[in-house]
Amino acid sequence: MQYGRIVTNQQANELQGVFIDSDTFFNFVQDINGVYFLFLSEQDEIDVAQTQYAYLLDIPLSPYTPPPTPPIP
Amino acid sequence: MIGTNLAITTKNYSVAGNVTYDTDALAYFTSNTAITSAADKNAINTFYLGLKSDNIYTKIYWMILPIWGNALNSKWNLINNRTFDMTFSSGWTYASTGITPTNAYADNFLIPLTYLQQNNSHLSFYSGTNDAAGNKFEIGSSGNPSTGTNSIVISTKYTGNLFFGKVNALNSTQVANTDSSGFYITSRINSTNQEIFRNGVKTTAANNSTGLSANSINVGRWNNPGGTPYYSTRQCRFASCGEGFTDTDATNFKNRVNTLLTYFGINTF
Numbered sequence: 001m002q003y004g005r006i007v008t009n010q011q012a013n014e015l016q017g018v019f020i021d022s023d024t025f026f027n028f029v030q031d032i033n034g035v036y037f038l039f040l041s042e043q044d045e046i047d048v049a050q051t052q053y054a055y056l057l058d059i060p061l062s063p064y065t066p067p068p069t070p071p072i073p
Numbered sequence: 074m075i076g077t078n079l080a081i082t083t084k085n086y087s088v089a090g091n092v093t094y095d096t097d098a099l100a101y102f103t104s105n106t107a108i109t110s111a112a113d114k115n116a117i118n119t120f121y122l123g124l125k126s127d128n129i130y131t132k133i134y135w136m137i138l139p140i141w142g143n144a145l146n147s148k149w150n151l152i153n154n155r156t157f158d159m160t161f162s163s164g165w166t167y168a169s170t171g172i173t174p175t176n177a178y179a180d181n182f183l184i185p186l187t188y189l190q191q192n193n194s195h196l197s198f199y200s201g202t203n204d205a206a207g208n209k210f211e212i213g214s215s216g217n218p219s220t221g222t223n224s225i226v227i228s229t230k231y232t233g234n235l236f237f238g239k240v241n242a243l244n245s246t247q248v249a250n251t252d253s254s255g256f257y258i259t260s261r262i263n264s265t266n267q268e269i270f271r272n273g274v275k276t277t278a279a280n281n282s283t284g285l286s287a288n289s290i291n292v293g294r295w296n297n298p299g300g301t302p303y304y305s306t307r308q309c310r311f312a313s314c315g316e317g318f319t320d321t322d323a324t325n326f327k328n329r330v331n332t333l334l335t336y337f338g339i340n341t342f
Binding site: 004020 | 148
C-alpha cells in the first residue's frame with residue numbers, strides 16, 4: 001500500500017508542475033475516486049520544508065488506491 | 074646510436090589537477106560535483122574511453138547514472154549536452170544505488186520527433202528492482218494516448234511477465250521475463266525489425282516502425298499526455314537514448330555499462 005497526502009483539486013491544479021527548487025517540481029496524481037494525492041520522498045520533504053509550501057507537510061498521510069490501469073493500447 | 078620515434082596521436086584528453094581525463098568525462102565531473110573520489114572518476118573515465126573505443130559514444134544522445142543521492146547530481150546527461158539534463162517530479166527517492174519512483178517521473182526533454190530517427194533509435198534502462206508484474210513502464214514516450222502508435226518504451230516486466238519494448242512503433246516486441254531487474258535495451262536499425270535485449274540476450278520481432286513521438290522521454294513512466302501514464306515502481310540505475318545499436322553495439326554497451334555498475338557494486342548480473 002502506498003501512502004500520500006490528500007490535497008484539494010484547487011491545490012493540485014495550482015501547484016502541478018510548480019518547482020520546489022531548481023531540479024524538482026510538484027506532481028499530483030488521482031486515486032481510484034479522483035482524489036488528488038501528493039507523494040513526497042524524505043528528500044522531497046526536506047526540500048519542501050524550506051519553501052513557502054511547507055504547509056503541505058502538515059497534511060497527514062493517507063492510503064492511496066491507484067485507478068485501474070487499462071492494458072496498453 | 075638508437076633513434077626514438079616520438080609519434081604523437083591527437084586525442085581528446087584534458088588534464089584536471091595532475092590527472093588526465095577524457096574531455097567528455099571531465100565535462101561530466103565538472104557538472105556533477107558529487108563525484109569527488111579519484112577511483113570513481115577513474116572508473117567513469119574508463120567507461121567513456123570504452124564507449125569511444127567501441128564506436129558507441131557518438132550514437133548516444135542522452136545517458137544518466139543517477140546514483141548520487143540527490144536530484145541535483147542525478148539529473149546530469151553524461152553526454153556533454155546540457156539540453157537533456159533532467160528535472161524530477163516529487164516522489165523520487167535518491168540513493169547511491171539509484172533512483173526509485175513513487176508515482177513520479179523525470180523528464181529528459183529529448184523529443185523523439187526532434188532528435189531521433191524513425192528507423193535508427195535505441196532506448197535503455199538498468200533496473201535495480203525485481204517486483205511484481207504490472208501495467209507499468211520504466212521509461213518512454215507515447216506518440217498517441219488512444220492508440221499508442223509512434224511510441225518508444227520499455228517495460229521490464231509487464232502484466233503477464235513480459236519484457237515489453239517498442240521503438241517508434243505501434244506494436245511491441247515481447248519476451249517472457251520473470252525478473253524485472255537487469256539491463257534492458259530496445260533498438261531499431263531498420264524499418265521492419267524491432268529488437269529487445271535483456272542482459273545481452275536478444276529477441277527480434279518483425280515490427281514496422283510507424284513514426285516518432287512528439288512527447289519528450291520520461292523516466293518512471295511513459296510520457297502519454299491525455300492518457301494513462303503507467304507509473305513505474307522500479308529503481309533506475311542507468312538509462313540512455315540515441316541511435317540504434319547493432320548486435321555488436323548492444324553487446325559492447327551492455328558490457329561497458331555493467332562493468333561500470335559492477336565497480337559501484339550495483340550490478341544485477
